[in-house]
Amino acid sequence: MIIQPDTWSALRAFTPARIALGRTGVAPPLREVLDFRMAHAHARDAVYSVLDMDAIETALAPLTCHRLRSKAVDRHTYLQRPDLGRQLEDETLLTPANADLAVIVADGLSATAVNRHAAPLLHLLTPSLQEAGITVAPICLLEQGRVAAGDPIGYRLRTKMTVLLIGERPGLSAADSMGAYLTFGPRPGLTDESRNCISNIRPEGLDYAAAADRLLHLIGASMRLGLSGVGLKDQSGNEQLIA
Template sequence: MSDRTTAPVTVCADPWAELKRFTAARIAVGRSGSSLPLAESLAFRLDHARARDAVHTPFRRAELAESLRGAGIACVELESGVGGREEYLTRPDKGRRLSEKSVAVLQGLDKGFDICLAVGDGLSARAIHENAPDFVSACVRMFVQAGFSVAPVCLVENARVAVADEIGEILRARLSVILIGERPGLSSPNSMGVYLTMSPRTGTTDEARNCISNVRDGGLSLVEGVRKLGYLVEEAFRLGLSGVGLKDRMAAGHLPFGLSESAITGGMPKS
């Protein structure tokens, strides 16, 4: 007589599976005995590798500079005070300040701008490579059409958010904005953050900043990110402050500075 069971095999639908359409988060992964199914285990390892790669991918700063200059946007290439990527990861304080060479470069530029715009690789150069070129072009166009003077865009290798404080202070800018690669997650290795600070000065602390997070395809779209930044800059200049005193009360469809949508976002895709 065969030892094989004749009991029917029952396969139950996962009640969470439908929610996978709405999020990239790890839900409804299932199980195989007491472990993850092989497909889910391999997917986790792949996403973890992508996150690690995002942290260690070199910043293609010269390529970005060439792209911006080709679009008629002045820019300058800078670096923070760290000696390399490993030091960047272990000494966040050094990433908040410019190297002596970069300070000298900025001191040779004109001073007294309404806005200085910086771009830093942060913890994901991939996020900058994928999102910053179009975002910077739209921002500069929006600010200029709104009547603001904009400093040459500062491209900073091995940057932390606070490096924009020193840049703004040296250039005597009224407000600083920095685009930076955010710490990659397992579902978002290409997420870009945008931080703005009114009256930037070295030593400014984080409660004096506003942050727009998760700007990327699959997160906050570039169009909405530019619109949100425009609103916050508009309010920062109106109130004379940024940070915890500046609340995001932007109405749906708001167009900053009274500009048209095409003047703000140009031909950027909305998705």
């Protein structure tokens, strides 16, 4: 059948969202239906993907990594019990590092995202942190982890703040989006207003260089002001704050 295009089809050049799909009679075109089903399958696969600790640790060498698990014993438990994903299976594996920053890489809802993007981002960020005089504890690789699991990690490591890289909930236009959460003064019991988030880190979204620059700015501002979350605004374009 003939596909009837939408009058606003030109907007598809600016977004991967499913807009201006056209019509075949009263239904979407077959190729769009099949693309939707494929995207849904990719999203489901991402949710059940596995954190590849071996590959990430190899990619980050010679940086030291610690391997950790949450109290969620498997993926089924992780999805049904978010509270267990916020707690560490064994906190005694961590000893004080007395560094400025703890970096945590957690699978979240898309291990695919951190498997692809965590190491390239950290390769850009780590040298900039060293140049800024910010010390970094050994990187923690966390399996079946939620965002708040970074709080007990930072608390046990006695770092001033944490940056947690985590796979975001997959969507139908991106199954590999990674987020970065910054928390100053990490300790158990903190809630989301205590954090800053940078989302959609991936080549097709916020690219590695832009994400590293934004992270570096927020880390520096957080260190200077002694806070994070709602009190810390992203003003990375303001040269007075960067200087």
